[in-house]
Amino acid sequence: MMNPERSEPLVIGGEEFRSRLIVGTGKYADSAVMVEAIRASGAEMVTVAVRRVDLDRSEGILQVLDPSEFFLLANTAGCFTTDEAVRYARLARAAGFNEWIKLEVIGDAETLLPDTQATIEAARVLVGEGFKVMAYTNDDLVTALRLEDAGCVSVMPLASPIGSGLGVVNPYFIREIKRRLSVPVIVDAGVGTASDACITMEQGVDGILMNTALAGADDPVAMARAMRYAVHAGRLAFIAGRMPAREIAVPSSPTGGMLG
């Protein structure tokens, strides 16, 4: 049977990944569980945040996560302006691992919905500085097109708000974004459980980024395993091409040959 993790790599910005699942490293109660969950998810790319060193008790993520085992994707989470996001991106690159950045510019603290105009501006600046930008955005097609034009290596529309676990609220717009863009479309945020991941992948998108769905599960390691299968299943179903949905019953056994 075809295994999408082996036969059909995800290529973003010239880099090949076998897994279509990208996972975050936030909100885990226990760092050993986090590492085990990430391994169980099969993800190769993991996101990290840039923050001040806590001078009283300094523990960074790299004390528990081996940067040679995973591809680190730093984010600009928590930034509300173009300048702030650019500053965080530059700091992330100076850490010396790669020139990739998951760009997020938040426009509203309550919903964590993106400031799309500031995101496009920041994307232009960072692409100009040689960054490979993966841009978090909402499910708006025009913004997605602008981000692609700006030179982003991937556009990352949300399924639903960050940390909400509501699943994909607008599959039509997600499909439209995928249909119109040439760069990989990775759905970022909102996936709550395995069925959400499966439905998201069935829209034809190239991958999913999730964090809270794993970190917030009762058993993050088991949920990571479920998500790995769900992403596979959704990808396979998309490639297989689903049957048309009909609002009538159509028998799947022969109607002839019934006993008289």
Place this chain on the structure above:
Amino acid sequence: MADTIRVELNGKERDVRAGLTVSDLLDTLDLEPGLVVVERNREILARARYDEVVVRDGDRLELVHFVGGGA
């Protein structure tokens, strides 16, 4: 106390020894230079310069690193 200077370190004022290099400062704080990025007065310092850059009175220093995060 003529041989101490005052800097702003991660948003807090702190007195440090005059003549301290960035490497010395990280050493004092028990931080691994390879895991920390230093911004001085809004300018990122290249790691190769940690040994030569001397911290000056009034410097605003930000020491950052990677922490767990998703979106």
